[in-house]
Amino acid sequence: MIGTTLLWNGCGGVIVETEAYAQFGDEACHTFVRTQARAFVIDQPAGTIYTYLNYGVHWLFNVLTKSDAGNGFVLIRALQPTIGTDTMYQRRGRDRMKDLCSGPGKLTQALAIGPESHGTSITRRTRPGENVCGIYHEKRSSQNPPIKVVADKRIGITKAADYPWRFLLADNKFVSKPLSKG
DNA sequence: GATGCGATTCAC
DNA sequence: TGAATCGCATCA
Numbered sequence: 001m002i003g004t005t006l007l008w009n010g011c012g013g014v015i016v017e018t019e020a021y022a023q024f025g026d027e028a029c030h031t032f033v034r035t036q037a038r039a040f041v042i043d044q045p046a047g048t049i050y051t052y053l054n055y056g057v058h059w060l061f062n063v064l065t066k067s068d069a070g071n072g073f074v075l076i077r078a079l080q081p082t083i084g085t086d087t088m089y090q091r092r093g094r095d096r097m098k099d100l101c102s103g104p105g106k107l108t109q110a111l112a113i114g115p116e117s118h119g120t121s122i123t124r125r126t127r128p129g130e131n132v133c134g135i136y137h138e139k140r141s142s143q144n145p146p147i148k149v150v151a152d153k154r155i156g157i158t159k160a161a162d163y164p165w166r167f168l169l170a171d172n173k174f175v176s177k178p179l180s181k182g
Numbered sequence: 183g184a185t186g187c188g189a190t191t192c193a194c
Numbered sequence: 195t196g197a198a199t200c201g202c203a204t205c206a
Contacts, residue, residue: 019189028189033203056199058190075189105190156189176190184206194195 001063001074002169003147004135008111011084013101015135016169017077017176019154021062022070027159029072040064041071047123051108051115058105059114063122077104077155077166080174103176152179 006012021029023041030037030052040050046066050073054060062073079101081088088100088110101107108114122134138144148170154163155177168175 021189030189036202052189053200055188055190056201060189062189073189077189103190154189158188185204187202188200191198193197 001076001135002149002167004137005082006076006079006111006133006135007083008113008133010132011088011111013079013081013083013174014138014169015076015078016080016172016174018167019075019077020072020165020167021075022072024070026072026163028154028157028161028163032159044119045121047121049117049120049122051113051118053115054105059108060104061108061111061113061117075104076107078102078175079107079110080169080172081110098174102174106176150179 001015001018004015006015021031023029023031026032031041037050040048041064044064046064048064050062050064051059052062061076063076065072065074081097081100085097085100089095091112092100092106092110094100099106100110120133140146150168150170151164152166152168154161154166168179170179
């Protein structure tokens with residue numbers, strides 16, 4: 001998903017940071033303790049959106065993934081804003097583009113993503129004309145060179161904190177935290 | 183029923 | 195460095 005554009009009702013940007021959470025064997029994944037999350041993975045198809053309230057303050061945006069290699073969630077952590085920036089400045093109340101979507105709670109505020117998005121799909125609109133959202137690749141050109149993805153440790157968790165499952169668009173300044181050196 | 187804990191952000 | 199603030203799981 002790194003390097004694709006996330007479009008959400010007229011706002012959006014290039015996905016520059018994600019984290020992976022695995023259905024099995026990952027203590028940091030909600031499926032490890034939350035019954036609802038386990039049922040969600042079983043019941044829903046790949047591409048279904050999973051939102052939840054973190055710290056009682058911020059909504060976080062995940063996409064359900066499924067494959068032969070295993071199922072899990074992808075947490076969208078940062079975007080490089082490209083679409084509907086006026087609206088996003090307004091929603092965020094900040095005046096620097098870097099402060100719009102450089103964190104999982106920030107980007108949901110900028111895109112107005114909340115509990116009503118839970119259970120909808122990233123690949124299909126729920127009703128024609130509503131919830132116009134999705135991810136797509138921009139056409140390749142000299143303006144958007146080949147995508148380089150780098151892996152880093154996940155952020156802000158205490159369990160399974162060493163898994164290198166944070167993914168960044170290399171050298172992009174709109175991430176929530178730069179690649180740790182080493 | 184009460185308690186504890188977060189996949190965070192922002193101001194101090 | 196700490197407060198804001200709430201759903202969920204666990205325990206009494």
